[in-house]
Amino acid sequence: MKAVNKHSRIITAATKVFAKKGFFTARISDIAKEAKVADGTIYLYFNNKYDILISVFEEEIGKLVIQVKKALEKETNPQKMLEIFADKHLRTMKKNRNLAEVIQVELRQTNKVIKDYRNKTFTEYIDIVADIIRSGQDAGVFRPDIQPDLAKRAFFGALDEISRIWNISLETHYDVDETTSQVLLIFLSGLTADNTR
Numbered sequence: 472m473k474a475v476n477k478h479s480r481i482i483t484a485a486t487k488v489f490a491k492k493g494f495f496t497a498r499i500s501d502i503a504k505e506a507k508v509a510d511g512t513i514y515l516y517f518n519n520k521y522d523i524l525i526s527v528f529e530e531e532i533g534k535l536v537i538q539v540k541k542a543l544e545k546e547t548n549p550q551k552m553l554e555i556f557a558d559k560h561l562r563t564m565k566k567n568r569n570l571a572e573v574i575q576v577e578l579r580q581t582n583k584v585i586k587d588y589r590n591k592t593f594t595e596y597i598d599i600v601a602d603i604i605r606s607g608q609d610a611g612v613f614r615p616d617i618q619p620d621l622a623k624r625a626f627f628g629a630l631d632e633i634s635r636i637w638n639i640s641l642e643t644h645y646d647v648d649e650t651t652s653q654v655l656l657i658f659l660s661g662l663t664a665d666n667t668r
Contacts, residue, residue: 499513
């Protein structure tokens, strides 16, 4: 049980340190200090900084994947499903600003290790949006000319930008409910099959 606690403490500490200092500036000793463990303890659980960063994504985004999929299990309306995804993502990012910062900064890195990682858990996460859009197209709710793989990035990009603004300023004029509503209004106006222009 102690090993699990230490592992969890290191992940939490690393998320905070990476958010504050950036991945490349952060040192193993900074993470150890934040986690209140000896530097050598880090290496009992992780090979290096890249391993820690990938573990942050794997575990934290992995949790989001599970939570979002569970929340979507009993919903069949694709519009409502997009709302659930947006709401869950925004609430998580607002609650965990350090994670939001790490996602925003580190996912934009060009390092090969991170690029390889992007093809795994993170892709699984945003693919949820593409799957929702496809199901909406199959049901005739969303326009058939929308490309789900492009739309998922546009949709996630909007949520990511909102999270970035929240992270920069503690003051915000919009709460999660209103923000989710606005994002859905913008996107559904462009996705709905009976949209008149």
